[in-house]
Amino acid sequence: MIDTVAEMKQVMAEADCLVPNQQVQAAITALASAITERLEGSNPLVFCVMNGGLITTGQLLTQLNFPVQAEYLHATRYRQETTGGILEWKLRPEADMNDRIILIVDDILDEGTTLCAIADYCRAHGAAEVLTAVLVDKQHDRKCRPGLKADFTGMDVEDRFLFGFGMDYKGYWRNAPGIYAVKGL
Numbered sequence: 001m002i003d004t005v006a007e008m009k010q011v012m013a014e015a016d017c018l019v020p021n022q023q024v025q026a027a028i029t030a031l032a033s034a035i036t037e038r039l040e041g042s043n044p045l046v047f048c049v050m051n052g053g054l055i056t057t058g059q060l061l062t063q064l065n066f067p068v069q070a071e072y073l074h075a076t077r078y079r080q081e082t083t084g085g086i087l088e089w090k091l092r093p094e095a096d097m098n099d100r101i102i103l104i105v106d107d108i109l110d111e112g113t114t115l116c117a118i119a120d121y122c123r124a125h126g127a128a129e130v131l132t133a134v135l136v137d138k139q140h141d142r143k144c145r146p147g148l149k150a151d152f153t154g155m156d157v158e159d160r161f162l163f164g165f166g167m168d169y170k171g172y173w174r175n176a177p178g179i180y181a182v183k184g185l
């Protein structure tokens, strides 16, 4: 355990800060404005995708200045790894989605498998429309559907393994106050 903590301190010491805190905050504020403009009058049901979506969703929600119903779900496919596997539903949404406009909020659109599966699930359970919002869109050509984009994107980030603002490296550093890339990854 102590070895892990020391390793994680080393990971941070050697990491590249790609986007500093203030810039991330500005991106979340811009996301909130775009979401407000589009959804203010439509009584959206917001789903936080746990665990990674926790910080983006939390900060975003406090900047949505209209009544919002917020829930969470948990789907995961990276676990402690840096490459994704089969998507595992840990907690499926329980709220009634029938005829609702759903907004799914997550930290990162990487290959997109996670967001696509969640959006498909919501549509199959009666959602009238499903929109997606991510803090980060990782730039590469490995998207599960070519050209896949979220409806709302905070920022594009280079193709490295990232941590901070909800994104973890081996379960750690979701709390890092900026977007960092692991040395060599």
Ligand SMILES: O=P(O)(O)OC[C@H]1O[C@H](OP(=O)(O)OP(=O)(O)O)[C@H](O)[C@@H]1O
Residues within 6 Å of the ligand: 049, 050, 051, 052, 053, 075, 076, 077, 078, 079, 084, 106, 107, 108, 109, 110, 111, 112, 113, 114, 115, 168
């Ligand atoms: O676009 P994709 O390639 O599907 O990857 C993106 C997903 O991966 C991460 O979740 P993870 O599986 O690590 O689960 P966690 O949030 O519980 O850590 C992240 O929070 C996204 O939900």
Ligand code: HPA
Residues within 6 Å of the ligand: 078, 108, 110, 160, 161, 162, 163, 167, 168, 169
């Ligand atoms: O770069 C990443 N970092 C953390 N979690 C992730 N899940 C998908 N891609 C990433």
